[in-house]
Amino acid sequence: xxxxxxxRIQFAFTVGFHFIFxxxxxxxxxxxxxxxxxxxxxxxxxxxxxxxxxxxxxxxTFAIGVATGLTMEFAFGTNxxxxxxxxxxxxxxxxxxxxxxxxxxxxxxxxxxxFGRKRVGRRFYxxxxxxxxxxxxxxALWIIVANSWQQTPRGYKVVDGKAVLTNFWAALGNPxxxxxxxxxxxxxxxxxxxxxxxxxxxxxxxxxxVAFARRYLLTGLVVGLAxxxxxPFLGDWQASVVAREQPIKLAAFxxxxxxxxxxxxxxVGWYDADADKVDGIKIPGLLSFLxxxxxxxxxxxxxxxxxxxxxxxxxxxxxxxxxxxxxGYFVLVMLVALLCxxxxxxxxxxxxxxxxxxxxxxxxxxxxxxxxSAEVGRQPWIVQGLLRTADGVSPVVSLREVIxxxxxxxxxxxxxxxxxxxIFTRLVGKGPQEPPPEPAAEIVDRPAEA
Numbered sequence: 523x524x525x526x527x528x529x530r531i532q533f534a535f536t537v538g539f540h541f542i543f544x545x546x547x548x549x550x551x552x553x554x555x556x557x558x559x560x561x562x563x564x565x566x567x568x569x570x571x572x573x574x575x576x577x578x579x580x581x582x583t584f585a586i587g588v589a590t591g592l593t594m595e596f597a598f599g600t601n602x603x604x605x606x607x608x609x610x611x612x613x614x615x616x617x618x619x620x621x622x623x624x625x626x627x628x629x630x631x632x633x634x635x636x637f638g639r640k641r642v643g644r645r646f647y648x649x650x651x652x653x654x655x656x657x658x659x660x661x662a663l664w665i666i667v668a669n670s671w672q673q674t675p676r677g678y679k680v681v682d683g684k685a686v687l688t689n690f691w692a693a694l695g696n697p698x699x700x701x702x703x704x705x706x707x708x709x710x711x712x713x714x715x716x717x718x719x720x721x722x723x724x725x726x727x728x729x730x731x732v733a734f735a736r737r738y739l740l741t742g743l744v745v746g747l748a749x750x751x752x753x754p755f756l757g758d759w760q761a762s763v764v765a766r767e768q769p770i771k772l773a774a775f776x777x778x779x780x781x782x783x784x785x786x787x788x789x790v791g792w793y794d795a796d797a798d799k800v801d802g803i804k805i806p807g808l809l810s811f812l813x814x815x816x817x818x819x820x821x822x823x824x825x826x827x828x829x830x831x832x833x834x835x836x837x838x839x840x841x842x843x844x845x846x847x848x849x850g851y852f853v854l855v856m857l858v859a860l861l862c863x864x865x866x867x868x869x870x871x872x873x874x875x876x877x878x879x880x881x882x883x884x885x886x887x888x889x890x891x892x893x894x895s896a897e898v899g900r901q902p903w904i905v906q907g908l909l910r911t912a913d914g915v916s917p918v919v920s921l922r923e924v925i926x927x928x929x930x931x932x933x934x935x936x937x938x939x940x941x942x943x944x945i946f947t948r949l950v951g952k953g954p955q956e957p958p959p960e961p962a963a964e965i966v967d968r969p970a971e972a
Contacts, residue, residue: 534897536935540587547587573651588625603919605905607684612675612685620661627656628653634647659707677689715746718738720879721735750849758812762814770832777839838895
C-alpha cells in the first residue's frame with residue numbers, strides 16, 4: 523500500500539459518497555417543480571402540503587451534498603498537487619462558474635422556497651422553484667465540463683509542463699461534454715422519479731397519505747418510464763463518442779482484446795484475464811454497429827496499446843455491464859407498474875409495491891457504477907493522453923497523512939449519513955402535513971323583525 527494508492531481510494535470514497543446526494547438533489551428539485559406547478563393551478567391546501575413536503579426532502583439532501591462536495595476541492599490541492607498544477611488554468615474557469623453562477627443561484631432561491639412562501643408573491647415563489655432546479659442542472663453542467671475535458675481535452679496547449687487554456691469555447695464544447703451531460707442529468711431525474719415512486723408505494727403499503735400516494739405514484743411512474751426509455755439512446759450517443767475518442771476505454775467496457783471488425787457486444791459475461799477473452803452471452807457485430815453505424819468498422823482492442831496503458835479490465839467491464847442491465851430493469855419495472863396502476867390493480871399487488879420500494883435506490887447505484895466504469899476505464903490517465911494518474915499525486919503527502927485523513931473522512935461521513943437517513947426517514951414518516959380543515963361557520967338564528 524502506497525500513498526498514491528490510498529490517495530486514489532480516498533478520492534474515490536469521497537466522490538462516491540458525494541454522488542449519493544447529487545442524483546437525489548437534482549431529481550427532487552424536478553419533483554418540487556412538478557408539485558408547485560400543481561399547487562399554482564389548483565390552489566388546494568393538499569397540493570401546497572405536497573409541495574412543502576418535497577421541498578423539505580430536497581433541502582435535507584442538498585445540505586448534505588454541499589457539505590460532502592467541499593472535500594473534493596481541497597483534495598485537489600493536497601493529495602493531487604501535481605494534477606492541480608497541470609490542469610489549474612483549465613479547471614479554474616468551470617469551477618469558478620459553478621460556484622458563482624450555479625451554486626449561489628440554487629442556494630439563494632432555495633432560501634425563498636424555505637422562508638418566502640408568505641413573504642413573496644405566488645408567481646415569484648413559483649419561478650423560484652424553477653430557478654432552484656435550473657441552478658442544480660447548471661451546477662452539474664460546469665462540473666461535467668471540467669470532467670469531460672479530462673476525457674477529451676480540447677482548446678489547450680502544454681507550456682512548461684502545464685496545460686494552458688487557449689480557447690474557452692473549444693474546451694467547453696469538447697466532444698464528450700454534451701453526451702455526458704445529458705446522460706448524467708437524465709440519470710439523476712430517473713433517480714428522483716424512483717424515489718418519488720418508492721415513497722408513494724410505501725404509503726400505499728401502510729395505507730397512509732393515500733390520496734397523495736396515488737397521485738405521485740402515477741406521476742413518478744410516467745416520468746420514470748419516459749426517461750428510462752430515453753436513457754439507452756443517450757448511452758449509445760456517449761458510447762459512440764467513447765469509441766472515437768477513447769477506443770481503449772470502449773475495449774475495456776466490452777473486454778475486446780484483439781482489434782476486429784464485426785465486434786460482438788456482451789450481454790452478461792466474465793473477462794478471463796489469463797486467456798484475454800470474455801466468456802458469456804454475446805451478440806455478434808452489435809458493438810461495431812452501435813459504435814460506428816456499420817459492422818465493417820474496426821473496434822480497437824486492448825492489445826493495440828502497451829500493457830501499461832490499459833485500464834483494469836474486469837472492474838471496468840463488470841461495472842459497465844451491471845449499469846446497462848439496471849437500465850433495462852428500470853424500463854421493465856416502470857412499465858409493469860404503470861400498466862397495473864392504470865388498471866387500478868397496483869394497490870392490491872403488495873409484492874409489486876414492495877419491489878418499487880426496494881428499487882428506489884437502484885438508480886443511484888447505477889449512477890455510481892457508471893461513474894466507476896467511466897473513471898477506471900480511462901486509467902492510467904488522469905488527463906487522457908497527457909497526464910498519468912501516478913504523476914498527478916502529491917509527492918510530499920505521506921502514507922500516514924493519507925491514512926489519517928481517510929479515517930477522519932470515513933468517520934465524518936458516517937455521522938453525516940446517519941444524520942441524513944434519520945432526518946429523511948423522519949420526514950417521510952410524517953408525510954405531507956396538510957392543514958386542518960376550517961370549521962364551518964355557525965348559523966345563528968335571529969328573531970324576525972316585528
